[in-house]
Amino acid sequence: MKAGMFYKAHLLPALILSLFALFTIPQAANAQNSPERYTAIRLLPGKTDVKGGDKITVGIEQRIADGWHTYWINPGDSGMTTRIKWSGVDGVDAAPIEWPLPSKLPMGPLINFGFEGNPVLLQTLTLPENLPEGPQTLTANIELLVCHEICIPEKHEASFVINGDEEAVPAAIERARAAQPIEMGWPATYSEENGNLVVRIRTDAPSAFSKLNRIDLFPEEWGLIENTAATEAKLDGSTLILTHKRGDRxxxxxxxxxxxxxxxxxxxxxxxxxxxAGFEGAVKSGEIMTTDGVNSLGTWKAILFALFGGIILNLMPCVFPVLSMKALSLVNLKDKEAGKARLHGLAYTAGIIASFAVIAGILLALKAAGAQVGWGFQLQHPAVILFLAYLFFMLGLNLSGYFEINTRLTNIGQSLTQKTGITGSFFTGVLATLVATPCTAPFMGAAMGYALTQPAYVSMAVFLALGLGLAIPYLVLCFIPAARHTLPKPGAWMETFRQFLAFPMFASSCWLVWILAQQVSHMDQFMALLGLLAIAFALWLLRVRPAKGTGRVVMLVAAAAVTAFIISTFFMMKPANVDGRTNTAETGASQNWEDFTRARLQSYLEEDEPVFINMTAAWCITCKVNEKVALATDATTKLFADNNVRYLKGDWTNQNPEITTYLEEYGRSGVPIYVYYPPRLDKEGARPEPVILPQILTPGIVEKFITQTP
Structure with a gap:
């Protein structure tokens, strides 16, 4: 750095501090000589029962007097950063200090970066392999500068005991981690343009920066910006651009x-x-986070992904029976009625498209209002789960022949030549959308994640493309006679096949009740089961009611009372477990994973071992298949153990803002997502950037990423 720049950058702060010192030396001296301090230090060890080679995360809490402040790693225009040296046990290795979020602190014409109140700094200590036995005292020797109208240097000593009687405070460490910034691998560069420092960041979560006027830039290097100036921010697609007046360095x-x-x-x-952030493109390609394409999808690619994902959704166990029901209705159609077939295909498509438009509109409105939601968000509400369980149960009863409905919903048992058939096709499309919502197909995750970070018109286009993909198989049958000719000829098999389709519906209802059991109390679960019984009873009453007379009235009143009970069950459903922890019913002594928390992830990333993240939900069929086939196997358990993989599982069955934020950071709006953080290349080296695995897993895919990712 040129000498002229140095004097220009620091002459004014030096003169101001000199004037402060000239008029406050007596006060400062008295303050230092008196027992009064303006900060108090308390150490918060994350664990105290340790052995040689262990790592301990320690919180250094500063209790700062009202009106006073201490300083961040870059103190701004003046001040001094806090320094910590450890003693008491030879060979302790201290990692760099981890700082909470600083504030801009005016001091005359200057702006400093620092803390007020009770900030907690974190530092990770690695103990020597030859740690002496018995209780040992670790002492932090702390130098800091505390300022108000005067600045006073203070020295503190604070200690804690390991392998003694002192208790650890891991909860305090978790709270401190929550106040820390999140480490991200987003590619970023900075340059000088027209006297400004311009930082460009390619982010996977641009929606997080919707309040552009509330963004501040804090370089850890001094002198890069004019600290008194404001940061200007704008979004260009998924690129966040920050402009700040240049400093002199x-x-x-x-x-x-x-x-x-x-x-x-x-x-x-x-x-x-x-x-x-690298200067003028200095960021190396190895520093760019590897994903499955969400960073650079672009609108047209996202639409294409959504289209393919919608087509694949038809193969999901909830959706396939609905498509089969519609296909059955085409068997008796003659070639001369091709025009009617096309009308039904368009009506079915319209029902799907309209439903997806409504879901997208609700989701975008909730996002705009600040809610943390994503694909499948409605399944985090017990009343919605109960409604779908009842719906599948009724469809199963209908398909099995327990009762017949002359309805516009499914169009079952009606000829396409009937007047109500078009309306039936529309509502069958609505039904197909409803039963598809618990599922995430390949290609969908990246497309939905991209959609929810874009302007509303782009988001809507992606959602509608997903709906069109869901409708395409039936459209093909309706518009291409040759495709209809591949269907079997009409016969008695149709009734048998229809009854067979009832069992996937019953299975889906059982699955939804199982999901509900993870969201509500045992009593609410019992009421839901009684609701299913009441549905069957009400339908039986309607079947056996007399054609006329008092008996008919009694039966109708009884059916109305049972229906009222069924409706009341929706109001009984109250979430009983909303902490985002993985269901304890799935855990056991032999589990090889831990519940995901941001603090736990951050703690493991400070170590050297690899970390595997699995974001799942009880209502996510794809998640459960992947766990059964690829993750919860003996081979994968051994693979993780052999490679010292830290395995964290986050359960999004219920609403969990921490998991929602994590999903947004990786450009996703729903589960599943699998993220692998490779191990450090060497003890002093940086950890390679995380990689995102495909949404459909096999044991071979998992093994490839664990063993071959550098």
Whole structure:
């Protein structure tokens, strides 16, 4: 750095601090000589029962007097960062300090970066392999500068005991982690343009930065920006562009710098992300997060992915019976009635498209209002689960012949020549959409994640493409006579096949009740089962009611009372478990995973071992198949153990903002998502960027990523 730049950058702060010192030396001296301090230090060890080679995360809590402040790693225009040296046990290795989110603190004409109140710094200590036996005392020797109208240097000593009687406070560490910025691998560069520092970040979660006027840039390197200026932010697709008036330091002095971005999420919570930014494209290709294409999908590719995903949805066990029911209605159709077939295909498609438009509109409105939702969000509400369980149960009863309905919903048993057939096709499309919502097909995850980060018109286009894909197989049957000719000829088999289709519906209802059991109390589960029984009883009453007379009235009154009970069950459903922990019914002594929390992930990323993240939900069929086939196998359990993989599982069955935020960070709006963080290349090296696995897993795919990812 040129000498002229140094004096220009620091002459004014130096003069101001000198004036402060000239008039406050007596006060400062008295303050230092008096027992009064403006900060108090408390150490918060994450664990105290340890052995040689273990890592301990320690919280260093600063209790700062009202009106006073301490400083961040880059103190801003003036000040001094906090320094910590450890003693008491030889050979302890201290990692760099992890800082909470700083604030901008005016001090005269200057802007400093620091903390007020009770900030907690974190530092991870690696104990020596030859740790002495018995209780040992670890002491932090802390130097800091605390300022108000005067600045006073303070020195503190604080200690804690390992392998003694002192208790650990892991909960305090988790709370401190929640106040930390999130480490992200987003590609970022910075350059100088027209006297400004311009930072470009390719983000997977642009929707998080919707409040552009609440974004601040904090470089960890001093002198890169004019601290008194404001940060201007804008979004260009998935690229966040920050513009800030330049400081006087030569950018070539910091070819690769850590930067912190603080922002307010849609709910108004202040958050931060920390990432590496390279000067003039200095970021290496190895530093770019590897994903399955969500970063660079683009609108047309997202639409294509959604289309393919919608087609594959037809093969899901909930949707396939509905498509089969519609296909059955085409068997008796003659070639001369091709025009009617096309009308039914268009009506079915219209029902699907309209339903997807409604779902997309609700989802986008909730996102705009600050709610943390994604694909399948409605299945996080017990009343919706109960409605679908009842619906599948009734469809199963109908298909099995328990009762017949002259309805516009499924068009079962009606000729396409009947007047009500077109309406029936429309509502069958609505039904197909309803039963498809628990499922996520290949291609869908990336497309839905992209859609929810784009303007409303792009999001709607992607959702409608997904609906069109769901409708395409039936459209093909309706518009191409040759395709209809591949269907078997009419016969008695049709009634048998129709009855067979009842069993997937009953199975789906059982599955939904199982999901409900993970969301509500045992009593509510019992009421839901009584509701299923009441449906069957009400339908039986309608079947056996007399044609006239008092008996008919009694039966109708009884049926009405039972129906009222069924309706009342929806109001009884109250979430009983909303903490986002994985259902304990699935756990056991032999499980090889832990519940996902942001703090636990961050703690493991500070270590050297690889980390595998599985975001799942009880209502996600794809998730359950992947776990059964590829993750919950003896071979994969051994693979993870042999490679020291830390396995974290997040359960999104109920609403969990922490998991929703994680999904958004990787450009996803729903589950499943599988993220693998490779191990550090060496003890001092950086951890390679995370990779996202495909949505459909096999044991071979998992093994490939674990053993071959550098």
């Amino acid at each position: 030569d950018l070539s002095d910091a070819p690769l710098s850590k930067i912190l971005i603080t922002y307010e999420d849609p709910s108004g919570t202040r958050k931060g992300v920390r990432l590496s």
